[in-house]
Every structure is written in C-alpha cells, then in structure tokens.
Amino acid sequence: MNVENLLRETLAEMADEQPPPPPARFLPHRPARRRGAVLAAAVTVVALAVGGTIAVRTLSPEPGGPQAPVTPPPVPERMRKATINEGWRTSRLFDNLSRMTGEPAESFARAAEDGRALGLPPYAKGRLEGFAHPGTYTFTDAATPAQILAAMVTRFRETADELGLASRRAPLDVVIIASLVQAESPTEADMPKVARVIHNRLARDMMLQLDSTVRYGLGKDRGEVTVEDTKLRSPYNTYRHLGLPPGPISNPGEAALKAALNPAAGTWLYFVLTDQKRGTVEFATSDEEFAKLVERARRSD
Incomplete structure (x- = not known):
C-alpha cells in the first residue's frame, strides 16, 4: 500500500470512531491500534486534508531523494x-x-x-x-x-x-x-x-x-x-x-x-659614534672635545 492510500484509510477510521473515553480509562500499556502505527509515520510525513485533497509534505528527506540546499558557513577572513x-x-x-x-x-x-x-x-x-x-x-x-x-x-x-x-x-x-x-x-x-x-x-x-x-x-x-x-x-x-x-x-x-x-x-653641541661595533655614542661641548672624539672613532675602525 502506498503512503497516500494508507493515509486515506487512517482518516476514514478516525471518522468512524466513537468519542474518546474519559482519561481514567487509559492504561499505561494499552495496546496500540493500527491507527497508532500509522500516526507514528507522522515523523516522516504530514497529511493535510483540504477540500478532499491530501497533500503530503516530507519532513525529513528520504534516502536518495532530493536534498534541500545547504548554505555553507561563512569562511573567516585570514x-x-x-x-x-x-x-x-x-x-x-x-x-x-x-x-x-x-x-x-x-x-x-x-x-x-x-x-x-x-x-x-x-x-x-x-x-x-x-x-x-x-x-x-x-x-x-x-x-x-x-x-x-x-x-x-x-x-x-x-x-x-x-x-x-x-x-x-x-x-x-x-x-x-x-x-x-x-x-x-x-x-x-x-x-x-x-x-x-x-x-x-x-x-x-x-x-x-x-x-x-x-x-x-x-x-x-x-x-x-x-x-x-x-x-x-x-x-x-x-x-x-x-x-x-x-x-x-x-x-x-x-x-x-x-x-x-x-x-x-x-x-x-656634538656627538660622535666612537665605537661602531658596540654602538657607542659620545658627546662633546667644544671643538677640542669633538676633535678628540673623532680621533677616537678613527682608531676604533
């Protein structure tokens, strides 16, 4: 039996049933009727009765069926x-x-x-x-x-x-x-x-x-x-x-x-890099001091 016929039969059974008994009559292990088995299929499909027409909508894709488009998560910028x-x-x-x-x-x-x-x-x-x-x-x-x-x-x-x-x-x-x-x-x-x-x-x-x-x-x-x-x-x-x-x-x-x-x-007034290897800078306030620093820098080369 295909899904559509199964749903029609279930709806027909539901129309012929008596009103439900009071809640006290329900027992925890009451045997499930055939309708219950069909209703369990609602995890997979939903049946809508609209003007005598039954529309079937798949809730979860069946194996091999068309898959809904999936939007990939945004790639973080490097x-x-x-x-x-x-x-x-x-x-x-x-x-x-x-x-x-x-x-x-x-x-x-x-x-x-x-x-x-x-x-x-x-x-x-x-x-x-x-x-x-x-x-x-x-x-x-x-x-x-x-x-x-x-x-x-x-x-x-x-x-x-x-x-x-x-x-x-x-x-x-x-x-x-x-x-x-x-x-x-x-x-x-x-x-x-x-x-x-x-x-x-x-x-x-x-x-x-x-x-x-x-x-x-x-x-x-x-x-x-x-x-x-x-x-x-x-x-x-x-x-x-x-x-x-x-x-x-x-x-x-x-x-x-x-x-x-x-x-x-x-x-x-002056500064001279007197030791280039060590990066030593010395300072002078007069021309004479400056001349001595220059000579010192020459000797360190």
Whole structure:
C-alpha cells in the first residue's frame, strides 16, 4: 500500500470512531491500534486534508531523494600581522608591505598621495613620511593599501594626542627632529642627548651637519657619507643648509618623539659614534672635545 492510500484509510477510521473515553480509562500499556502505527509515520510525513485533497509534505528527506540546499558557513577572513620598525622610510615601508601583502609597492605609494583620505594631521602638509607610526598591525587579506596606511596614521595621531604634540608651536618641527633623533641614535637611551644636541645647534644657528639627512637626499638608507656627498645640492643636505630639513627623513617611534619634545638637559653641541661595533655614542661641548672624539672613532675602525 502506498503512503497516500494508507493515509486515506487512517482518516476514514478516525471518522468512524466513537468519542474518546474519559482519561481514567487509559492504561499505561494499552495496546496500540493500527491507527497508532500509522500516526507514528507522522515523523516522516504530514497529511493535510483540504477540500478532499491530501497533500503530503516530507519532513525529513528520504534516502536518495532530493536534498534541500545547504548554505555553507561563512569562511573567516585570514588575518595578517605586519611589524613596522622605527626609523623606516616610507620607501622601505612600501617595499616591506608589498612583500607582506602581495600588493605592488606602487599601490602603497599611490595611496600615500591622498593625505586627506589617510587622515594625516594638517601640519603634515599632505606628506606621509614621518606619520606612518611604527608598531605591529593586524589586518585582513581584504584590507586595501589605503586602509593599511590609514591605520598607521591613526596610531600616530593617538600617540601625538597622548604627548600633546598638536599644542606645540611647531608640531611639524617636532616630528622632523624626532626623525633625525631616530636616525642618529643607536639606542633609545641616547635619544634625549642627541635631541639636546640638535636643539642646541638650532638655538645657536649652527648647521646640523647630519649624515642621515645627506643619505636621505641621496636616496640611501645606510653607508658612509663622503666629503663629496656633503656638497650635494639638496634641501636635505644639512652641511649646506641652515636649520631643519624641509620634512621628516623617517618614521620615528614614540621614544624619539618623546626625546624631541623633552630633550635631556646639557650643553652638548656634538656627538660622535666612537665605537661602531658596540654602538657607542659620545658627546662633546667644544671643538677640542669633538676633535678628540673623532680621533677616537678613527682608531676604533
């Protein structure tokens, strides 16, 4: 007997039955009638009598029958981590981000051109250099170059707010000095003293004469600066131009920003890397002391 005929017979039996007896007459082990066996099939089907027509709806799919479409659970986006070191220039930053994400470095360079979209502060003058704050960032594969760079600018602004940078008379100068301090200091412990040397020389209208700015003008990350290099015609050559360079030369970290804002107390006018292997920097207040430090540095080479 097929399911439809079985259901018709069950409905007919139910129509001929007497009214149900009072509840007290039911016993726990009363034998089930045939109708009960059929009703047990309701786990599988539901019969609806509508105007003499029986409609059968399957509640659970029968073996081999058509399956209801199943929506797969959403695949979580893969997260990536990127660690940006203190003192990286934007050119190096773009190259490293390209390796981390697979996006061309040019995509990051193009995104950096829209300072407003990145959220740069007004005193940045639309230039990302100096404002891509170092640190470790987490982002999804779907993150765009603009979104990644904007996160670094947001981190800079948070740090700047904590340090009260915007309230300073010349906040861009502070970022420029911090970038010089970051480039010239072997360790964080040296930063406040290096910052003091820069402030003292600026106050005395002395040329800064920093190799790091010359390298920036040459497009070099490292290497010795020669006498010929110091003749470079570039606004970043602090051997030729008085005062600060026109913009930051790297992306400084929080320690360098703090040192630029709060340099150590002292009268130093010079600093020399006297032991390159150990990263030892010594400071001098006079030309004579400076000459001795230079000689010491030559002997350590």
